[in-house]
Amino acid sequence: MVALVIGGGLTSPKGSSEKEVDDLIDRSSVASIVDKLTTFPWGLQMLAENIKRNRAGVPLLGIQVPDGTTDIETFDDATASVTARDARLRHAVRIAVQGSAEKTAASAEENAFNELCRKVLLADEAFQNYRVIRSQNPSPELLPFHQTDGPIKKLEVMAKALNRMTAEDHEQ
Numbered sequence: 001m002v003a004l005v006i007g008g009g010l011t012s013p014k015g016s017s018e019k020e021v022d023d024l025i026d027r028s029s030v031a032s033i034v035d036k037l038t039t040f041p042w043g044l045q046m047l048a049e050n051i052k053r054n055r056a057g058v059p060l061l062g063i064q065v066p067d068g069t070t071d072i073e074t075f076d077d078a079t080a081s082v083t084a085r086d087a088r089l090r091h092a093v094r095i096a097v098q099g100s101a102e103k104t105a106a107s108a109e110e111n112a113f114n115e116l117c118r119k120v121l122l123a124d125e126a127f128q129n130y131r132v133i134r135s136q137n138p139s140p141e142l143l144p145f146h147q148t149d150g151p152i153k154k155l156e157v158m159a160k161a162l163n164r165m166t167a168e169d170h171e172q
Contacts, residue, residue, distance in 0.1 A: 020087035021065075026094035036093050042072050043096075049074075060085065063092045072096060 017025050026033060037043030050060045059078040062085055066073065072092050077085075134140050 017083065017087035017090060020084055021091040023091055024094060025087055025090035026097065027090070028093075033090065033093055036097055040072075040096055042074070043093075046074055062088060064088045065092050065095045 026036070028036070034047070037047060046061055046063060053060055059076070059080075061074045062077040062080050063072060063074050065071065065088075072095070080088075
């Protein structure tokens with residue numbers, strides 16, 4: 001497990017991981033992925049081999065599921081990015097645990113929502129950066145209404161729509 005994490009073969013799931021393998025991935029925690037890997041002979045073998053490779057300073061084994069199959073294959077790919085290696089591993093674990101699954105409307109919706117959340121976080125970062133730059137001006141003037149009205153209205157419409165789609169939290 002340590003070899004996978006330190007060597008960059010297993011990280012927390014990224015939003016682009018499913019695009020990397022063009023299929024759904026297992027979005028479980030790192031510990032859960034390792035736990036699932038140890039239930040398969042190929043998983044134990046891959047973990048053992050990657051521990052040896054990490055200690056020797058050799059690139060980790062990659063793993064993949066050929067299109068249209070449920071076969072798991074390991075291969076040498078020294079040029080694979082951390083994201084690609086992680087996405088392929090999480091995809092293989094999902095296929096091994098659940099079998100091959102067609103993309104569903106629910107998974108498309110989940111992917112779209114994850115993409116929305118990612119972009120909202122990026123927008124928030126941009127806004128925070130803007131505020132820092134603006135705060136460096138000792139006496140910033142108010143922004144003109146015509147410049148802020150459109151973005152404010154768009155954000156309000158989006159917030160109202162998302163609120164209508166959100167279940168009430170009864171646990172508070």
